[in-house]
Amino acid sequence: MKCFFTSLFVVFHKVVTTSSLNFVVATIIRMPVRFKHDQQDNSIYFVTFTCFKWKWLFDLSDAWNSAYKWFDALFDKQIRVIGYVVMPNHIHSLLYFPQMPKSLNTIIGNAKRFMAYDIIAGLEKRKQITLLEELQGYVTKNEKRKGQRHKVFEDSFDAKECRSREFIKQKLNYIHKNPVSKRWQLVNDYTEYPYSSASFYERGIKRYGKLLHIADVW
Numbered sequence: 689m690k691c692f693f694t695s696l697f698v699v700f701h702k703v704v705t706t707s708s709l710n711f712v713v714a715t716i717i718r719m720p721v722r723f724k725h726d727q728q729d730n731s732i733y734f735v736t737f738t739c740f741k742w743k744w745l746f747d748l749s750d751a752w753n754s755a756y757k758w759f760d761a762l763f764d765k766q767i768r769v770i771g772y773v774v775m776p777n778h779i780h781s782l783l784y785f786p787q788m789p790k791s792l793n794t795i796i797g798n799a800k801r802f803m804a805y806d807i808i809a810g811l812e813k814r815k816q817i818t819l820l821e822e823l824q825g826y827v828t829k830n831e832k833r834k835g836q837r838h839k840v841f842e843d844s845f846d847a848k849e850c851r852s853r854e855f856i857k858q859k860l861n862y863i864h865k866n867p868v869s870k871r872w873q874l875v876n877d878y879t880e881y882p883y884s885s886a887s888f889y890e891r892g893i894k895r896y897g898k899l900l901h902i903a904d905v906w
Contacts, residue, residue, distance in 0.1 A: 731785050732770065732906065734859045737796060737845035738778035739807075740823065745840060747776035748819065749810025752883050754803040755779060756896055761802065767795070768900040773863045774883035775872070780863045782856065784905050796845050804840035856902060860889065 739745040746752055755774045762769060762783065771782035789795055811820050826839035850856045864886035867874040875881045879890045887893040888901070 729785065729787050730905075731788055732850040732856060733783050733785065733792070734848045734850055735781050735783055735796065735845065736778060736847075737800065738842050740826065740839045740841055742777050743819070744776035745807050745811070746774060748816060749807040749814065751803065751806040751810045754806035755883070757806070758799045758802055759896060759898065761798075762795075763898050765789075765795075768905070769885075769896070769898070770900045770902050770905065771860045771863050771885045771889075772896070772899075773866050773881070773885070775866060776874075780859075780866065782850070782859060782863070782902075784900065792847055796847075800841045804838065807840050808838050853906060856906065860885075860902065864889065 746754075752774055755772070759769045759772070766786055767789075768784040768786075769781060770784050773780050808820070808823075820838065823838040823840060827836050831839075848859075850859065864884060865878050866872065867881040867884065868876070868878045878884070879886045882895060884895070885899055887895055888899055
């Protein structure tokens with residue numbers, strides 16, 4: 689990944705020799721994904737992506753189940769979910785890849801498109817006209833040419849490879865306690881949050897049937 693960034697800088701430097709450094713740096717920052725990985729099989733990644741401008745789109749559209757549909761699609765591709773939380777405006781997940789895909793960008797890009805359809809359908813059903821018009825107004829000309837009608841998710845996503853049991857434990861704890869954090873306080877007991885794997889790890893209750901326990905892969 690580091691080499692790619694270097695190559696990108698050189699290309700822009702050669703082609704746009706009169707541009708300022710600020711232009712080059714801004715171009716790099718606008719990359720659609722922020723992650724580092726070495727394409728190893730049997731890897732676990734902590735993946736996060738958010739709704740556009742942090743709007744509570746999962747909540748406003750009641751499209752919580754779209755996440756489980758995505759998990760099913762991952763399962764069909766032999767990718768397993770070992771931890772997750774669906775918050776009102778973002779998703780955290782721990783994904784296990786027995787075989788690393790060629791492009792993590794494609795996996796998450798497909799997830800966004802998949803869930804965006806359900807979110808927009810939910811907003812239309814609830815007649816969230818003003819919000820729909822706002823999301824439509826943020827679509828760029830290039831995105832419109834590709835058929836996109838609404839801006840539902842932020843372009844970028846975060847992905848961190850989990851290289852130790854301690855790191856995985858830390859991320860699971862963060863995921864599960866997110867709903868009771870000072871910022872959110874959505875429930876009193878984090879194991880009772882309905883869109884999370886917390887109840888599985890703490891009480892043995894699966895809210896998503898195909899969830900895989902970390903002990904089974906690590």
